[in-house]
Amino acid sequence: MKETMTTEQIQIGLKHYRRIARQDMLRAAETPHPDAFLKHAESRREIYARLGTHAETHAPDEVIGHALDLYRALPFVTGTPEHEHPDIKGQENALENFFLLIGLDPKTRREARSKRPKLGAVAPAPQNTQESQPAR
Template sequence: MKEPMTTDQLLQGLKHYRRIARQDMLRAPETPHPEAFLQHAESRREVYVALGSYAEQHAPEDVIAHALELYRQLPFVTGTPEHEHPDIKGRENALENFFLLVGLDPKSRREARSHRPKLNAPGTAAQG
């Protein structure tokens, strides 16, 4: 991981990502699958808001650990059509963007990814 981020840097980065998600929400009607695109953008924005709220109460390394746990809980939807499971794909995309923001080493992300459940596996909710 690169130099640890301060809480202010973390919050500023999440704010930037929230703005991008908001812009995507506004342009959803122009896309081939407007409802899916909107839901994807909304899901990303929700993750950024939740991580920002968490960051206001916890140290940056705790926010990263929390984000990794959220990532581990997401079911795999890789390989499904682009417009299916936009909620899950949006959350996955948001968390992966967050990992880029904080400079999480790829090995840590791969490790968390390897623990993710299959879609509709016991104990996972079918969302999206």
């Protein structure tokens, strides 16, 4: 990983990503699978909001660790039809965007990816209702 970003830099980047996800939510009706596209965008926006909330009270390295934990918990859905599992695919996409934002070493991401369970082999992650609320 490159030089660690500050909490403020992380929050600015996440805010930018939330705006993009919001724009995608607004244009979902124009896509071939509007419901799936909307769910994908909502899932991305939720991850960005959760990471932003975590960044408010934690150091950048702890936010990165939290993101890696979330990523490791996601089941693999690679190879499924584009419109299936939009919630998982949206979360995966958001976390991978976050890793690009912070300049996470590709090896670290690959190691985390290799620990992910197969679809159906994972229990749903508990949701903290305060943290899981999308930013507005």
